[in-house]
Amino acid sequence: MATPMTASQFLTALRDEGVTVVEVGDWEHHNRSHKGPWGPVHGVMIHHTVTRGTANTVQIVKDGYSSLPGPLCHGMIAKDGTVYLVGYGRANHAGLGDPDVLAAIIAEKTPPTDNEATADGNRHFYGFECENLGDGKDPWPDEQIKAIVKVIAAICRHHGWTARSTLRHLDWQPGKVDPRGPGMQWDDILADVSARLGTKPPTKPAPTPTTPVVDLSKLVAAAKADPAASGTPVTYSGVRTVEAALVDAGYLAKAYSDGHYGTATIQAYAKWQRHLGYTGADADGIPGRTSLTRLGDKYGFDVVA
Structure with a gap:
């Protein structure tokens, strides 16, 4: 301090x-x-x-x-x-x-x-x-x-x-x-x-984080619930992982990386889907297995169904 x-x-x-x-x-x-x-x-x-x-x-x-x-x-x-x-x-x-x-x-x-x-x-x-x-x-x-x-x-x-x-x-x-x-x-x-x-190095190594895992079904449920951004607890922790990836991809502003799969996150994920070549209803911002896996492969998380 x-x-x-x-x-x-x-x-x-x-x-x-x-x-x-x-x-x-x-x-x-x-x-x-x-x-x-x-x-x-x-x-x-x-x-x-x-x-x-x-x-x-x-x-x-x-x-x-x-x-x-x-x-x-x-x-x-x-x-x-x-x-x-x-x-x-x-x-x-x-x-x-x-x-x-x-x-x-x-x-x-x-x-x-x-x-x-x-x-x-x-x-x-x-x-x-x-x-x-x-x-x-x-x-x-x-x-x-x-x-x-x-x-x-x-x-x-x-x-x-x-x-x-x-x-x-x-x-x-x-x-x-x-x-x-x-x-x-x-x-x-x-x-x-x-x-x-001139000091002793840390006695314990810094923890090596395990690769985050995102559950597709829980993520889709959070996306469809579209929680309010204010005063609402994070509905699923994997939302933060996906939002962090969307920030890194340049599709979501850091200010909206808040753990709520709201409108801004839906719009950002839709941009990712369009980037992959999806159109129409296939680019609605609700994650699918293929698009989510490709996002995870690029930005460091695994996907389970």
Whole structure:
């Protein structure tokens, strides 16, 4: 737990750790702090972008989307290891996550498996998006991994934290899979951060999440129920998994990845069906076995009937 660094301290900490930094526009004052508090901070969260091309990615994380305004992080870590600072203060990167995970990060312990989404992560975490397609195949170059380690170490060093004050998006919010792909070895990253800080590496490895499983019948039932978005409990946890995939596919805004298979999710899934070549009643936004399996194959979940 700590008071956030000032923007000047943040920049200095990164540069002192050897991070190659590019300042983008008026990043020091670009934030979403008018929408909620920023701080106290408890750790650093790492994401992948599901984008291609550094310039395009910087623009996206800086400006965001109409339904999810930027900044979408504090810094974007490019393939070559350059860190582009796009915002500072509250940013739309973490969203709601598991309060038990938050408690573990505060205590600098191994986080439990996330199964809730009720705690405000945008308030409590520094966020870094990393340029990667997020398909589980796009590799993570050594330069990018080294930059991730330096960024984490810089922030932990300033606040007196250990490597256990770091988490992935997949540790925080049910249904998320980022970051992933060849070269993304989280235990090695935590060990390297500890080495830079001169502390002992975590005694327990970060948990390796099992592949999420989505039950088609339960998902269809949730889709047909079309629950209201406000005040309605999540009807089936697999909805979050599918919504996370639709976000990664670019068909659903993050703001609507809420566990409710409502109108926005139906429209997004219909776009996925049309992408696969379905038309008419076959592209109505209600999942079928083939379309759901293909979505899972691409974005990291299994399907059962």
